[in-house]
Amino acid sequence: MRRVGIVLFDPVRVFEYAVAFEVWGVDRTDRGVPPFEVRVCGPGRAGVRLGAGVVCVPDHDLDGLADCDLVVVPGNEHRTAPRREEFPEDVLAVLRAAHARGATIASLCSGAFVLAAAGLLDGRRATAHWMDTEELARRHPEVAVDANVLFVGDGSIWTSAGSAAGIDLCLHLVRLDHGAAAAAEIARTMVTAPFRSGGQAQFIDNPVPAAPADPGDALDRLRGRVLDDLGHPWTVTELAALAGMSERSFARHFVRGTGTSPLQWLCTQRVLAAQRLLEIGDLSIAAIARHCGFGSPLTLRQHFTRRLGVAPRDYRAGFRGVGPARHG
Structure with missing residues (x-):
């Protein structure tokens, strides 16, 4: 994925x-x-309102998308996306x-309405900002919202939830095509985590694990400690004791903060660490099995x-041939 086309038409967020x-x-x-060629494409290269008084003039018309490897459709400026007949047919x-x-093809936030209007989400799983998902399902009952x-990705079509989730999806697409190192480096320069726990919920299991968000928070410190020593045979009893909570209270707070149970989170982090290695x-x-806490190759493989x-x-065989972004 080296040539990326971004589709713009009024009004885009x-x-x-x-x-x-x-x-x-x-x-x-x-x-x-790796290097990317980005083409900002819009109907007739007409200026597009991006909100807050910002206007962007595309450098290509829609023909510029003809040989793009990835096409990105940003969300609409309005929280309630336009009706189907309001999207340009071209x-x-x-x-x-x-x-x-x-x-x-990937949509960010309410860009899912555009993909649905084009018929690209028919019979597919898709998402959008949580404030828009009911409306997306109402207008397009053929979409599994x-x-x-x-x-979420379904075939070659990807959709993301609101605003910041677009970062998650974009980094994930880089990771799929160029590996964890490239996604992590981009995230580092953007001063963001390559992967966020929580949000609307966690579905994709294979982004790079995030660093703890707030070192002052007990659970963040605990997760950071676990990530630094995944080979240790952690138990919920031990984790709860380190957090200074009862097991029941620890599990409740952990699920609230991450969207998943302590043991499910731990297993996910171990798989993610194994992916990177x-x-x-x-x-x-x-x-790798020992380093990541699986103990044996059989358990890792399972x-x-x-x-x-x-x-x-x-x-390993597939990702070793991905590209040049494996330097660090």
Whole structure:
């Protein structure tokens, strides 16, 4: 995914446009991130209102999307997205054409309404900002709307929840195509975590784990400690004691803060750590299993395959050929 097209037409939310451009439009090749060509495309290259008095003039018309590997549709400026008949037909047509030729298509926030209007979400899982999901389901009953996820992919079509979840999706798409190192480097320069727990809920299991958000919070400190020593045989009893809580209170606060149980979170973090080591390291499968707390290659393979649908050895073989972003 090297050529990225961002579709703009009135009125687009400035934040979602800025997110897409920040992820793919900033040259970070000096930091080991592969180069991207970003094309900002709009009908007739007419100026587009981005809200707050900001106007953007696309550098391509819609024909610029013809050979893009990824097409991104930012959210609409208004919280309630326009009705179907208000979307430009030439925009819908170019999205259908991009999908037909195999491009990856991603919407941010209420951009899901545009994909639905183009018929690209029919029979697929999709999401949008939690304030918009009921309306999306009402207007498009053929779409399997999931209000509990930060982002979701179905085939080559991706949708994300509101605003900040667009960052999660964009980084995830980089990660899928170029590996954890590239996504982590972009996140680092943006001063954001490569992966956020919580949000609308956690669905995608394989972004890079986040650093603790607030070192002053007991659970954040605890999660940071666990991430620093995933090979330790952590138990809920031990974790609750370290947090200074009863097991019942600890579990309740943990679920509230992360959207998942302590043991499910721990297993997810171990799989994520194994993914990163498989992508950028030379440790044996047995060593990775011990380092990440699985103990044996068999246990690693069971959890890894159940969550990702591919065995560790096959995953390593696939990601070792991804690209040049494996420097650090």
